[in-house]
Amino acid sequence: EPEVTQTPSHQVTQMGQEVILRCVPISNHLYFYWYRQILGQKVEFLVSFYNNEISEKSEIFDDQFSVERPDGSNFTLKIRSTKLEDSAMYFCASRAGGAFGGELFFGEGSRLTVL
Amino acid sequence: GNSVTQMEGPVTLSEEAFLTINCTYTATGYPSLFWYVQYPGEGLQLLLKATKADDKGSNKGFEATYRKETTSFHLEKGSVQVSDSAVYFCALKSNTGNQFYFGTGTSLTVIP
Numbered sequence: 508e509p510e511v512t513q514t515p516s517h518q519v520t521q522m523g524q525e526v527i528l529r530c531v532p533i534s535n536h537l538y539f540y541w542y543r544q545i546l547g548q549k550v551e552f553l554v555s556f557y558n559n560e561i562s563e564k565s566e567i568f569d570d571q572f573s574v575e576r577p578d579g580s581n582f583t584l585k586i587r588s589t590k591l592e593d594s595a596m597y598f599c600a601s602r603a604g605g606a607f608g609g610e611l612f613f614g615e616g617s618r619l620t621v622l
Numbered sequence: 623g624n625s626v627t628q629m630e631g632p633v634t635l636s637e638e639a640f641l642t643i644n645c646t647y648t649a650t651g652y653p654s655l656f657w658y659v660q661y662p663g664e665g666l667q668l669l670l671k672a673t674k675a676d677d678k679g680s681n682k683g684f685e686a687t688y689r690k691e692t693t694s695f696h697l698e699k700g701s702v703q704v705s706d707s708a709v710y711f712c713a714l715k716s717n718t719g720n721q722f723y724f725g726t727g728t729s730l731t732v733i734p
Contacts, residue, residue, distance in 0.1 A: 511665075538720055540722070542724075548709075548726060548727050549724070549726050549727065550666070550711060550724040550727070552721055552722070552723070552724075555720045555721055557720060562720050563719060563720055563721050598665055598666065600666075609654075609715070610656060610668045610671055611656075611658075611666075611668070611722055612668070613658075613665040613666040613667070614665055615664060615665045616664075616665050
C-alpha cells in the first residue's frame, strides 16, 4: 500500500540552527501539506502546496519557514533558525485531489527537539 | 470561517462499553468531514469520512453520520475494545479551499 514517508524520524538541534525535514508523498498525489503537533494533542496546520507553489499558509508559517519540492518526489520543510517553541512532531501529508473527499494521508512524523 | 469543536477528553471506558465522541463544525460551503485516529507513537490514519449531508461513514465498527441540520459528525462505536485506545480527531475540509481543519483531539482509553 502506498504511503507517505518522512525523514528523519527524530532530530535534535541547537537553537538558531537550520533544520530540513524531508517527506516523500504518495506518488500520484497533487496536494502536499505540513502540520505540526505539540505534546501529542492539537494538530496545527502550517502550509499547503499545489502546482509547485504555496496555496495556503497559517500564521505559524512565518519567514523562518519555507517549503520546497526540489524534484518530482521530495517535499521539504525548512526552518531557518530554530527556536525552542519549534519543538514538536511535524507531519507531512498528501492527497490525490478533487474538491470533495480526497482525504489526507499522513506520514509517521518527524520529531524535532530544539535545545 | 471553518472550525471544528470536539468533545474534551480524556475518555476512559470499560471494554464493550458504548462510545460517543461529539464533533460539531462551522464551515463555508459544503464541507467533507473526517475522523482520524492516532495510535501511540504513530501518525494520523483516516478512520472514516462522509462527503455530503446524511452520508454515514463507517469502518472497524465505528460510525459517524453527517448531519447538516445540527452541523455535527459524532463518532460512535457499539462495543469498544482495548485496541481502540488512541486519540481521535474530527476534521473538515471545505470545498472552497485546500486546508483541512482539525479538532483538538479526544484521548480514549479502554480498560479491560
